[in-house]
Amino acid sequence: MLFIINDNAGPIKKAFKYWLCVDILPPPMNAAPQKRPVYLNLFQIRLPIGGMVSILHRVTGVLLVLALPLAVFLLQRSLESAAGFAQVSAWLSPWPVRVLLLLLALTFLQHLYSGIRHLLLDLDIGVDRSSSRNSAWLTLVATALSAVALGWLILA
Amino acid sequence: MSTFRQFSIYRYDPDAGGEPRMQSYRLEIPDGSRELMLLDALGMLKAQDESLAFRRSCREGVCGSDGMNINGRNGLACITPLRSIKDPVTLRPLPGLPVIRDLIVDMTQFYNQYRAVKPWLINHEPEPEIERLQTPAERDQLDGLYECILCGCCSTACPSFWWNPDRFLGPAALLQSWRFLADSRDQATAERLDDLEDPYRLFRCHTIMNCSDVCPKNLNPTKAIGKIKAALMKRVG
């Protein structure tokens, strides 16, 4: 197998494996794959609220990465010259763009709030069933409240 | 007067061929019957339709046989009151594991994960004449860990397990790993931690907490996993 790389592999192979997130693969734990159905329909499985927030954290994270080049581009243009600054200001002034901007800010804030929740969980704070459910709801409530506050700031 | 309950149950019989399908059942609940658990209802359905297959044993929530996906949520049929679930009662096998038949899944992978954490006490010292002494406080560390019944509800509710079942150990096995790490009598801490420090086995856990949310014994695998991570951090310095 191409991707089986053992511990004394050379640096190139090691780099390759790091890149791929493949490690020296142990033999698959389930050796006898049989033709059996697997029930894994995400629309039928009822995710707990913590699971929903966690998925949202992932989705917003990916969106933020996609928005990153745009942010750098706008930053660069706005710093470049007076014309650039004016141009960026002009781009950002129509209200549909402002709505998009608001959504982007909310994306960031959702990722931030649920990230804070995860950090607290990592510090063993609120790691029981009811607190974790409450904190999951809290991130959503906080995002909603931020939407109101930011909406007032950005759109007004 | 009796009441009726509606069921919709995942059916798959490899001998009959074909794809899995949902089958509807209607169950008459006689008046004056005691509070029924879902497993009682399944037993009554099986009396009507012998071909309906599910596992069961202790029927009191300690053996872990009858884990299933009940109205979208994993749980044990024997300690789920029928009254507490809405019609139609939709029953499917535990998610993410190969279905052998109807509500019965192949748990080989789950058991292998359990086995992979070396779930047994390792102590290298000669056996004393009496007990290996343990204070009540040290023993308290095992509460919430040793009670796991290996029903599989947690691991099969875990998205990380769904996506990487062959490499991530899953909450149940990790809970057991911590059960031995936390045991004052166990001396294989370093070896156990070494085994876990890998991008997959432990660190696929993203603190989603679905495991703790569904555990029918109210155990908290997430907390145990957090403690393993803390132990790893502490080791580094």
Added chain:
Amino acid sequence: MGIARRRFDCLVIGAGGGGLRAALQLAQEDLHVAVVSKVFPTRSHTVAAQGGINAALGNALPDNWHWHMYDTVKGSDYLGDQDAIEYMCRVAPRLVIELEHYGVPFTRLDNGRIYQRAFGGQSQNFGGDQAARTCPAADRTGHALLHTLYQQNMRAQTHFFDEYFAIDLLRDEEGFVVGALVLDIESGEPLVIEAKTTLLATGGACRIFRTSSNAMINTGDGIGMALRAGLPAQDMEFVQFHPTGIAGYGMLISEGVRGEGGYLVNKDGERFMERYAPKALDLASRDVVSRSIAIELREGRGCGPDGDHVLLKVDHLGADLIKKRLPGIRESAMHFAGTDPCEVPIPVAPTAHYSMGGIPTNLHGQVVAPERHGPEEAVPGLYAAGECACVSVHGANRLGGNSLLDIIVFGRAAGEHMAEYIRENPYNRPVADEAVDRAMQGLSRWDRKGDGISVADMYDRMSRVMEQNCSVFRTEEVMAEGVKRILELEEQLEDVRLSDHSRTFNTARIEALELGNLMEVAVATMLSAAARTESRGAHSHVDYPDRDDKNWLKHTLYLKDGHVLDYKPVRMRPLSVEAFPPKERVY
């Protein structure tokens, strides 16, 4: 014949505590062991044992094994074999310590040793003050113990056949047991496992009763297999009814609850055990407490609209102690009675709990049968341990905390003796095709098609007969009717048909095979009970209310062929100490 065959040194049927302890012993002896279990090992019913395991460690109160032996002999109503009881009580402390070394998370005392709680029928100094002899892991001792034993077997690399159902034993012409025919439940394929020694550790059979504390898998498979192999079942009339099952369900509420200070009250709020057992009160022996509850109910002092239960009061112990020492009980009560015992008493009633009887064995776990010369002749190659066996250490009534001890002590003893046996009989004996064919008939019988009684229906009829005609109180008339009805049902078993003939994981077929075993046990129990015209331990005969040592201080042996009853003497001679002669039993 296309039936696959596998060959091992030892075959262990059943993966509860007894089977796993034996398998561990054998694996440690470097033998090739196969463990066949119809459920994944940790789903075995040992997992449900709650209160603890008895051993005279003397950690909490003074204790010694001789007192433990006295209590066990007395508890057995003198029907227990005193050599086996001495052996069990003597090795108990060492084996419990060994379990601790294996990793069982026992509850601890401040000095770091195992905590011990009071249990029914325990005394210091041969009938003196209450003793504390039961070692618990909270109230999940069986769970802790079973999981630990499974873990140790994983470590020892025991070979497990999970979800394989044992159909019948295979014997050769000289009477040696040479293995068993088993069924791979997942694929539906039969398999012959050849072994030099075979251990039956299939657990109890209280599923013959409608209300039972037993798991649904406790169907007496080993006893059924032994009976069909022409071997006897001993003392089957002695079925323990546990005083405190959750009313209406039968799930167990451990005796440990009373050991920690809980007590029973009737509808008038009276602590009625004061009348029945003035000294031991709620910690009298189980048969005594169950009978007392039954009398209360019969005389109209039961609680609830139907007056069908009494109350177990624990709230006075305080929520902290309950959560610490009895968490599982609290969980069960909340699930099934719907109330928190920290606040509300638990509704309880007697529930069928334990089969004292079973396959007769000696204290090495060898199955013994009166086949040629005398009742203590060992059947070569066959062993039994645990609830399916009758050593007999429990006699007519088992003491709480002695069942986990029984499986550990005699599981291990059987393992040791099996290893010894293999040293003397180092080769597998040939398994004849005819033996396999005969065993296959038990399986292929369920392939018959057509209309007939369903398995569920037949089970319902059988369990009703047992409940109505062979329960806590037995009378001549009721049992005579029971014998008639159960023999009718046994005949009708021929007419039972399966509608599902599929192969893969056909649980209906397994239930049908289990029904066959249950019926064997039910007939044995009913016939043995009807014949015993005395009251002893759990066998409470209303028409003969007294114990009759002159005529009945003997073990019953039931044989399937011709429904024959036979008897053999109780072994009254201990190994090294003075015997405890029968005397009146008061608590």
Added chain:
Amino acid sequence: MKIQPQYIGSTRRGLGEWFAQRVSAVVAAAFGLYFLVALCLAPPTDLETWRAWVLGGGMRLALGLFFAATLIHAWIGMRSVFLDYLKPMSLRLVVSTATGLGLAVIALWVAALLLGAV
């Protein structure tokens, strides 16, 4: 000696990444929040004040740190996502290479911006 399967796969790498992910999160979150609030409360009106704010000594360093943390956080996070969802190794190779290159380009770009634009 037979190698136990449990030992084969460990790269002793999980903890470092896990920790880096959290540290970078804290840095990026702190600055990101500050930046967002500052921008909302006092949007820049002309180039001079804007440049003075962004390219002031402390701010420039902070921005550099912010982007470094964000890029590390993004890389670990994205790889984690790929690891979960992209099962064919070739696809994973292509996508993670593309992402890695993309993030590297952004890193250079930001570096040029912060170091070059005086």
